[in-house]
Ligand SMILES: Cc1cc2nc3c(=O)[nH]c(=O)nc-3n(C[C@H](O)[C@H](O)[C@H](O)COP(=O)(O)OP(=O)(O)OC[C@H]3O[C@@H](n4cnc5c(N)ncnc54)[C@H](O)[C@@H]3O)c2cc1C
């Protein structure tokens with residue numbers, strides 16, 4: 017079974033377990049590992065790559081350019097790319113660009129899933145092109161820009177709105193209560209670091225935002241990535257209680273956490289396996305505990 | 312024309328740190344970067360930041376290790392500055408909320424790294440760079456520093472006095488990738504280049520696609536010398552198929568290297584009888600390739616790095632990211648199998664010559680980070696020493712550019728009378744410029760002495776780039792950059808790699824020359840001004856040609872073996888003749904080579920070169 021055929025995780029209740037250390041439950045880390053193992057097994061079986069060796073993959077790539085006459089009407093171009101074991105979708109589009117059409121445009125840089133610039137809609141799902149093996153997909157492979165974002169050209173979407181939402185949650189450490197000496201660090205418990213660890217992995221790829229129905233319908237909704245970014249600060253014990261409350265106030269406003277309807281689409285597409293929905297739920301509970309206004 | 316006090320080119324670790332410092336010093340600062348800051352390559356750094364924070368360690372030990380690691384080609388004033396400033400600058404990151412890994416008592420964790428006499432590598436899992444980059448970007452947002460993201464800097468605006476030491480940099484020319492608009496950016500106080508590494512000069516590299524040496528190429532053509540370019544670090548543990556890096560942290564935590572006979576070759580074949588896997592990177596890279604060359608490699612290509620014995624708990628706690636990388640990019644599960652690894656281009660020790668304050672010989676022009684060479688890494692960078700370089704020298708450059716007094720620098724910059732020069736280099740070809748008609752030679756500083764005023768310098772530079780772009784876009788047939796780039800990368804990997812021979816380097820130089828010639832006929836096929844990556848990469852390829860040429864040229868003239876630079880003909884370090892930096896200046900459209908002595912005198916001691924054994 018390949019990744020894209022996996023059933024999305026279904027939420028059984030509103031109150032998904034939020035505490036990663038919870039007894040009896042699998043921690044997000046265990047879940048991730050399990051999924052990785054399944055993926056690996058699936059990959060081995062599906063690909064049995066030697067079988068595919070020498071084959072050609074057909075990729076169908078979305079094209080659009082507001083400036084160029086024959087690209088003003090969006091269309092798909094087809095490219096035949098020779099397949100090699102281990103090849104990713106990014107490798108394929110780069111091959112197409114360098115070999116057939118140098119005007120084929122997309123963002124990419126690190127090709128190791130850390131710069132977050134090559135999230136596309138691949139075979140109907142938001143994925144990082146550099147992290148997606150061709151052997152995991154059914155062929156032909158369709159590559160489109162992220163849905164719900166304005167297309168600038170080909171696979172490039174306008175990220176401005178996404179950045180604005182990220183900035184809207186005041187995404188910076190604000191503690192005033194720093195140790196006196198410039199050589200003395202603040203203390204943070206291992207448990208507390210562990211608690212914020214997953215949230216700190218976000219690479220701003222916007223896959224989650226693009227997959228979220230609520231964000232698509234409500235342009236002002238902060239969206240899963242920004243809320244997760246705020247989670248990282250709100251849960252960091254190094255910031256004082258008043259600051260945490262200030263952060264919760266930003267989050268519980270009209271277009272904040274309460275918009276989330278726990279559809280789990282963000283969690284499902286996040287290439288960094290961040291338990292976004294769980295984080296949003298946990299923030300809702302925090303807001304309730306603090307008796308903050310309920311919209 | 313946009314105008315700011317300080318313009319920082321690049322939004323990676325060095326650029327962001329410089330911008331924060333310039334802002335703290337009261338300057339109106341802007342960052343102009345071809346990628347949005349959080350996309351910068353600093354985000355890929357895994358292992359950690361060296362800083363002497365703990366009892367039993369001190370900055371002098373850090374400086375000593377660094378000097379030794381550099382194979383005595385580092386300059387003591389720079390190295391001592393790095394070691395002294397790193398602790399407080401690292402703790403500043405903690406104060407800004409960076410999520411470092413923690414000890415039981417809540418203090419930040421440190422781990423051992425190659426070539427260090429104390430476990431002083433401070434880390435955040437195996438994704439230190441990601442956290443560093445994001446933490447710095449957060450502080451930039453907090454301070455409201457203006458960021459022009461997805462603006463590609465094409466050239467510097469420099470006045471054109473005949474002597475580069477008399478020139479002044481007044482700004483840059485950049486184009487907005489989204490719209491294609493070309494604009495001048497005037498800097499009233501200074502321009503700081505923080506454009507990162509040139510890894511794309513090689514075809515097997517751990518570096519991002521954006522690492523194209525733009526800063527060094529631009530500074531070089533404006534008259535700043537490039538220093539020690541031959542010293543390219545090859546990292547011993549990159550994944551064979553993609554070049555993705557497996558952090559040295561794996562060996563730091565106890566990972567073991569095996570050959571195809573299951574031998575722990577670092578010990579069993581005597582490459583490093585004390586430090587074993589934790590010998591410095593050049594030593595381990597050569598050991599691996601020797602194993603492969605002698606038939607003990609796996610599939611004749613790589614060796615195995617095994618971390619299974621560390622146990623799942625420890626791996627998950629400290630190296631989880633490595634599991635994901637090995638799985639996603641090589642299809643290997645590090646918990647149950649050893650990982651395949653081989654050396655890959657990783658880091659440029661050389662770069663734009665600067666002093667400890669980040670200043671170059673051109674007035675108002677600074678450089679920091681991997682694109683610069685203050686000379687802290689010399690012949691070989693110790694793992695975990697690049698990130699402190701970004702924050703220490705990024706900060707200093709930012710302060711200095713904004714006008715803060717950091718005291719007189721001890722390192723001199725710029726070509727000076729009486730330096731030792733390489734006379735006739737025995738070259739297979741005449742190196743030369745790759746200009747594009749009609750803006751030939753991009754002579755923003757062509758020595759004609761006509762442009763002295765700031766606005767005029769910026770305007771002229773803008774005009775030259777507009778012409779150049781028009782030319783590239785109007786031309787409707789010719790060669791495409793991708794072809795040239797691939798050819799260049801292949802030649803560099805084949806012949807200017809871990810093991811180097813005179814014949815090989817000359818072969819590479821010939822190919823580089825061919826690339827230059829082909830480049831005369833380059834054209835941009837994409838007719839659109841919107842997000843034209845074809846145009847951007849055409850510019851980048853030209854920068855790669857210039858940088859690759861200086862790397863190969865440096866490698867050719869340095870006839871000794873030091874640090875990462877190994878020469879078949881001369882397999883020994885030659886302190887008598889080569890305790891000096893290789894400097895390459897762009898003079899009248901072609902490179903000239905000269906030397907500057909290494910500074911071994913520190914604040915209160917002199918570092919005596921010793922045999923480097925691990
Ligand atoms: C995989 C990997 C792992 C590493 N791990 C470690 C480690 O554990 N510890 C350590 O100390 N070091 C490590 N290093 C080295 C270290 O990470 C790099 O040297 C360092 O991050 C470089 O930072 P920088 O700010 O100089 O450049 P970058 O982060 O590459 O930033 C360059 C910036 O310049 C911009 N730019 C470039 N050209 C232009 C242009 N023409 N116009 C406009 N903008 C431009 C880019 O957009 C980018 O924002 C690692 C390196 C790699 C590749």
Ligand code: SF4
Pocket residue numbers: 217218219220221222223224225240241244285286287288289290292
């Ligand atoms: S939370 Fe995940 S999907 Fe969303 S932007 Fe961050 S990394 Fe991407």
Ligand code: FES
Pocket residue numbers: 124125126127128129130131132133134144145146147
């Ligand atoms: S290229 Fe950087 S995340 Fe894919």
